[in-house]
Each structure stands twice: as structure tokens, then as C-alpha cells.
Amino acid sequence: MKRIHIMMVIIFCLIVSVGANSFVQFKKVREAYVAGQFYPADPTALTAQLQEYLQMASRIEFNGQLHAIVVPHAGYIYSGPIAAYAYKQITTPFKRVVLFASNHSAYADVDGASVPDYTHYATPLGEVSVSPLVRTLLAQDRIAYIPEAHTTHIIEVQLPFLQTVLPEDFEILPVITGRMNWDDVRYFAELFNQYVDNETLFVLSTDLSHYHSYDEAVRLDTSCTRALETLDTRGVINSELCGQGAALILLEIAKKNGWQGKILDYRNSGDTAGDKSRVVGYAAVAYYQVSDHTSIAAPDQPQQITNPPLHSPQPLSxxxxxxxxxxxxxxxxxxxxxxxxxxxxxxxxxxxxxxxxxxxxxxxxxxxxxxxxxxxxxxxxxxxxxxxxxxxxxxxxxxxxxxxxxxxxxxxxxxxxxxLDVPRLLRVKTPEDYLEKLTHQDGVLLASGTAQATYLPQVWEQLPDPVEFLSRLCLKAGAQADCWKDPETLIYTYHAQEFAEE
Structure with missing residues (x-):
């Protein structure tokens, strides 16, 4: 009788709790469906494989905050080394990861987007918590829970990498996209843009072209990776990557926040572990926010030059x-x-x-x-x-x-x-004065707003006319050909010591 009374109290407390919070979700774990197929099911073997891939990858300096990465989602022996290049760049202890992917299940009819009703995802390395934000998203237009959409590998294969490079307490927000028009892309970009902060990482899970010959795949994928890097919406639409809808959402978010893209690695299955007659392409791309105080790091990034030395350094012996x-x-x-x-x-x-x-x-x-x-x-x-x-x-x-x-x-x-020595601002009264002041010994850095580019001194050999030189440099920066005539455009010059193998 006492036991029955205790049970009644527990049930009453649960009812009150539900009434007070209007929602109670019991633990529901998505099992690791593709462990042993796409990656090792044994935790020790999986850890060793991940560490090997990450050790082989290089870390690249962005001079800014990393916010998003593009990673492939094939079996690890095929795409793991490329994915590692993206995950190697993670140095921030992100608390939340928004995972975008496009539906890969023939049994799932996804109109808009689908988020899971799981509380956790399991992998051989343990469980990963799903963000409670899924409940908020399920109340939004064009988002539903389509169970079949969450049974494939496209999210799962990213989790062991994340478990390796992030603290244990991070949570994930998996989003599977389906049929969308352009209004949907903008809607979802606006919706997920509210989650952009320095503790949230966005991950796009996608492969590139599928089952072309090696050379044809490289040709197609070069255009695709360049489009991803430069936030070229039309280029992505015209490409063959399998996560197109999800990619378009991420690109819109990147544009809203002024992120810059950087290709980290590209290979295909013919380079890693497969036949070269029919290959699948893989890329690792990073998106980052350049720091306001960042000085020059690369010719395609916003640059600022301060306190140049009075004299050029001595030439190398x-x-x-x-x-x-x-x-x-x-x-x-x-x-x-x-x-x-x-x-x-x-x-x-x-x-x-x-x-x-x-x-x-x-x-x-x-x-x-x-x-x-x-x-x-x-x-x-x-x-x-x-x-x-x-x-x-x-x-x-x-x-x-x-x-x-x-x-x-x-x-x-x-x-x-x-x-190179440090560039110095070339001061002129009118833009036409550049044509007189520039010499064929000058390397030239052009900055027109956020558009920037440089030509080394040896480029004068191909473009000896200063008007054509500056016009081509404007186009290289992504600006109009006559941007050098704009009084707001800044031109810096530098000298370079060039030497080559004998």
C-alpha cells in the first residue's frame, strides 16, 4: 500500500511538472547507424584514425574568428583526411554546433527543413546532446520532424570529429533541408542567423560532384569550391554538390555577417582510396570574420599598413x-x-x-x-x-x-x-598621377573599399602599360576596372627580392 502511495505521488508530481512547463521530453537516443561502415565501431580504432587524420592536416592562420566550415561526409577512408583539414582549424571551445545537410533519404519527403526529436546522438565515443532549440524550431513555419530524414550518415559522420576537437559539453542542432525555393533560402538564413555568435559553429555536411572521371570531377569541383569560397550563389546553384540547399543557406548567413571564405583542401576519392574512373569530390572550406584590428595577412583580405620601416631590409645572401x-x-x-x-x-x-x-x-x-x-x-x-x-x-x-x-x-x-619589404602608401594629388609615379620595379597593392589585390613586380613583364596594369588589378580585386581612378582607392607600393631555382 505504501508503494502504491509513493507511485501516486510521483505521477502527481509529473503531471504538475508537465502543467507548469507545458513540455517534458524524456531521453531519446539516436543510435550510431553507420558505425562499422563509414567509420570504425571500436572506440580505440576510431580515436586512432581521427588522430592520424588531424595530425596530417595543417592549421591555417585566419587572423579572425572562425564561424563555419564545409566538410565532406563519405566514409572516412575516402573523405576523412579532407574533413580533418576543416576540423583542424577549430581552436575555439564552441558550445553549440549547427549542422546543415540536405536530405539523402529516398524515404523522406522533406518540404522545407526537418529537425530531429532526439535528445542525444550516440557514437562509439559517447553521446552528444541535441540542443533544446529544436523545440523552438519545430514551432516555426517550414520546419517539421521527418523521421526518415535523420536515419542516414550525413550528420552522424561529423560527430566523432566534433567529439575529438570540442569540449564534452557542446550540443548540436541538426538541420536537414529538402525542397526549397529562393524565398525559403532567405527565410531559413534569417531564422538561423539569430544563432550566430562566437560560441556557435556552423557546419555544412556535403560532398561535391559524383561519379565522373577523375579529370572531369576536378574541373567541376574547382568551380564549385571557388564558388563556395567567394560566396558565389550562382556558382553553387550551377554545381553538383549534394548539399546545395543547405549550402545556399550558409552562404546567405555568411554574406549577412561579412564572413570570408577560404579553401582548405580539395581531393576526391581517386586521390584517397578509390578508383579514378568514377570519383566523388570532397572539399574543406572555412568561413571566418576578419578582426577589425588585423593587419595584412594575405592579398585577398582587408589590409591596413602602419608604421613601415624607414629603410628596406638588406637583400638575402x-x-x-x-x-x-x-x-x-x-x-x-x-x-x-x-x-x-x-x-x-x-x-x-x-x-x-x-x-x-x-x-x-x-x-x-x-x-x-x-x-x-x-x-x-x-x-x-x-x-x-x-x-x-x-x-x-x-x-x-x-x-x-x-x-x-x-x-x-x-x-x-x-x-x-x-x-617583400613593407608596402608604403603612394601619395598623389590626382589618380592620374599614379601613371607617372609607378615604376616597373614596384609591387602594387590596391585597396578599394573591402576589395583588395596585389601584383608582384614581375607582373609588369606581362602588363607594361600602367593603365592596363591598374585596370587588371582592379578586376582581380573584384572591383570595376576603373576603380583606381576613385579618389577613395588607396595604392601602396613595395619592392621584392625574387630568386629562383637554377
Missing amino acids: HQEQKLLLELARTTLEQYLQTHTLFEPDPQRFSPFPALQETRGTFVTLKKQGELRGCIGNIIGKQPLYLGVRDHAINAAVHDSRFLPVKQEELTEIDLSISV
Whole structure:
């Protein structure tokens, strides 16, 4: 009788609780459906595989707050190394992760978007809490719970990576998109934009083109990754990525907040573990907010120049040039063969103080005399020799104007390095004065509003006419061809010491 009385009290308390809070959700766990298929089911093996991928990936300096990443969602042996490049960039202990993906279930009819009714997702590494915000979202227009949409791999495969790089107490907000028109894209972008803050990470789970030949896939995916990086809505619509609807929402959020995109890695299944006759493309992309106080980091980022030195530094000696060229070549050979970052011995460079200085550098790759890649920083953020190492990799595989350099191409690649002094503002009374003041020894940095670009001094060889030079530079920055005539446009000049392999 006493037991019955206790049970009645418990039931009464639950009823009162429900009445007071109008909602009680008991624990409901989504099991790890694809463990043992897309990734190891054994926790030890899974942890070892994740650590291996993350150790192979490089961390890239954004000079700002990371807010979103694009990651692939195939089996780990195919896309895990590429996904690791995105997850490697996470240094903030995010509390919440909004996961966007597009419906992959043939049994799910998703009109708008679907969020789950689970309280947790399980993986071999433990359980991940689902944000209670799903209850708020279910009350919104165009959002429902479609059970079948949440049975595939597209969200699940991201969770072990997140569990590895984030604190244990983070929560997820999984969102599966379905049929949408452009009004829906804008509606969802506005809806989820309210969750943007420095404790929330947005993750887009998507692969790129599917089942083309290797070369055709690279051609298609190069356009797609460039569109993702530059927030090019039309380019994404014309691409073959499987998460198109979710991608469009993320791009709109990025535009609202002024985020910049950065391609971190691109490969396909033919590069990792598959046949090259029919491949699937994978990309890692980051979106970040440039800090207001950030000084120059890369030619395509907002830049500010303060307190330049009165004199240019001394030119590098022949021995110093040789060391940097050897470092760049060794770095490329190791990276293209093993996808691992070469770690030079600091003792080898310590006798050369000039190589320890923080200076701007560019690495240029040419094949049969034609440009094959060129990336660098106008003002460095690390010792000169480490900047050369990192730019060598970026010029080979992250210059979005070109397909990534293949290992078999290396014997045909000619490598050169440019070491820069600090740019100085070129002061003129009228924009036409630029045509008289610029010389063919000048590297030129153009800043028109937020649009910026630079040409190294050697570009004068191809564009000797200053009007054409400046017009092309405006177009490179994404501005109008005559932007250099705008009195608000700023032009800086710098000199560079260029040297190449013999």
C-alpha cells in the first residue's frame, strides 16, 4: 500500500511538472547507424584514425574568428583526411554546433527543413546532446520532424570529429533541408542567423560532384569550391554538390555577417582510396570574420599598413636564398607524396638571422613557363622560412585559379620566391598621377573599399602599360576596372627580392 502511495505521488508530481512547463521530453537516443561502415565501431580504432587524420592536416592562420566550415561526409577512408583539414582549424571551445545537410533519404519527403526529436546522438565515443532549440524550431513555419530524414550518415559522420576537437559539453542542432525555393533560402538564413555568435559553429555536411572521371570531377569541383569560397550563389546553384540547399543557406548567413571564405583542401576519392574512373569530390572550406584590428595577412583580405620601416631590409645572401629554395622544394615533395607537413630543423636556420625575421613572402610555381600557382602574404606573421614553407603548399594545392598540382608534375615545376619589404602608401594629388609615379620595379597593392589585390613586380613583364596594369588589378580585386581612378582607392607600393631555382 505504501508503494502504491509513493507511485501516486510521483505521477502527481509529473503531471504538475508537465502543467507548469507545458513540455517534458524524456531521453531519446539516436543510435550510431553507420558505425562499422563509414567509420570504425571500436572506440580505440576510431580515436586512432581521427588522430592520424588531424595530425596530417595543417592549421591555417585566419587572423579572425572562425564561424563555419564545409566538410565532406563519405566514409572516412575516402573523405576523412579532407574533413580533418576543416576540423583542424577549430581552436575555439564552441558550445553549440549547427549542422546543415540536405536530405539523402529516398524515404523522406522533406518540404522545407526537418529537425530531429532526439535528445542525444550516440557514437562509439559517447553521446552528444541535441540542443533544446529544436523545440523552438519545430514551432516555426517550414520546419517539421521527418523521421526518415535523420536515419542516414550525413550528420552522424561529423560527430566523432566534433567529439575529438570540442569540449564534452557542446550540443548540436541538426538541420536537414529538402525542397526549397529562393524565398525559403532567405527565410531559413534569417531564422538561423539569430544563432550566430562566437560560441556557435556552423557546419555544412556535403560532398561535391559524383561519379565522373577523375579529370572531369576536378574541373567541376574547382568551380564549385571557388564558388563556395567567394560566396558565389550562382556558382553553387550551377554545381553538383549534394548539399546545395543547405549550402545556399550558409552562404546567405555568411554574406549577412561579412564572413570570408577560404579553401582548405580539395581531393576526391581517386586521390584517397578509390578508383579514378568514377570519383566523388570532397572539399574543406572555412568561413571566418576578419578582426577589425588585423593587419595584412594575405592579398585577398582587408589590409591596413602602419608604421613601415624607414629603410628596406638588406637583400638575402645567395646561401640564404638557396636554403629557402631547398626548403620549398622539400616541402612540396613531402606534402604531395604523403600529405604531411614538413617540419624543418630550426637549428639549420638559426645561423641566419634574416631568415628568422617576420617578412612578407610569395611562392610562385611555373610549368613550362606558364603560371601554375602563386600565394603568399604581403606582411608575414611568422619567421620567413616558415612562411616560405607554408606558401609553397598553398601555391601548389590551394590557389583557386588552378587545379591542385599533382605529384607527377613536380619534375616540371619551376619554383621561385619573392621576399617583400613593407608596402608604403603612394601619395598623389590626382589618380592620374599614379601613371607617372609607378615604376616597373614596384609591387602594387590596391585597396578599394573591402576589395583588395596585389601584383608582384614581375607582373609588369606581362602588363607594361600602367593603365592596363591598374585596370587588371582592379578586376582581380573584384572591383570595376576603373576603380583606381576613385579618389577613395588607396595604392601602396613595395619592392621584392625574387630568386629562383637554377
